[in-house]
């Protein structure tokens with residue numbers, strides 16, 4: 001792996017947003033996620049490699065350290081901020097710029113859940129694959145999903161959950177959507193989920209990452 005990617009991974013893991021950021025003190029004055037992402041792109045590293053070799057492994061490390069009580073919520077939050085600083089530079093590369101859209105995709109993080117980094121990656125990749133995306137944000141109640149589904153009857157819906165507690169909140173969301181629009185296709189995703197879970201709650205599919213969800217969406221056209 002290139003030194004730049006290693007530095008980027010470290011910046012996100014330690015929450016170094018950019019050069020001006022005073023945190024963490026040991027990296028004061030040094031470049032951060034913002035600058036290293038730009039450098040990696042200038043060096044010709046592909047946005048997908050930046051994501052898969054630096055961004056996602058960095059968040060895995062953060063999660064691991066959180067599980068081991070080596071870091072706490074504020075550090076997770078600052079890592080998330082660093083991750084977002086990096087994603088800003090990747091976004092344009094995932095945007096297709098196609099005139100004709102393949103369809104509409106409505107996505108949100110289920111109510112009770114505030115995690116949105118994974119969802120935002122899904123948004124970027126699905127937009128990049130030519131879909132019009134309506135992003136409902138985080139902590140989304142069933143009514144907000146059903147309202148949008150009624151406005152866009154042909155849309156496909158994606159729901160994200162990152163917690164073993166909030167994944168169960170997907171059950172009433174799926175039910176509410178299917179009640180107002182039985183033909184609406186729903187894909188669920190997020191680290192604690194599985195195909196079995198998706199099936200059990202009546203969703204049409206589970207996708208482990210944006211790439212898999214794009215493949216599944218293509219089968220619907």
Ligand code: B12
Pocket residue numbers: 056059060061062063064066067073074076077080107112113114115116117118119121122158159160161162163164165187188189190191192206207208209210213
């Ligand atoms: C960053 C982070 C936070 C940040 C979130 C900031 C933000 N803006 O998102 C903050 C600090 C807010 C946070 C809070 C909490 N967190 Co947190 N968090 C994380 C962390 C470190 C990274 C998550 C992440 O962004 N991963 C990177 C992205 C790219 O991966 P991803 O989200 O899995 O998404 C990918 C796939 O799952 C998939 N995907 C995701 N959504 C969807 C949707 C669809 C439709 C599809 C197709 C695919 C898909 O595609 C994505 C790209 O590949 C994880 C650990 C981890 N490794 O996941 C813990 C983690 C999820 N958090 C955890 C916990 C416990 C919490 C808190 C309860 C802590 C607390 N005590 O307050 C709170 C809960 C707040 C709430 N109500 O939601 C636990 C969950 C444990 C569990 N099994 O339930 C984890 C696993 C940490 C741990 N190891 O213990 N957290």
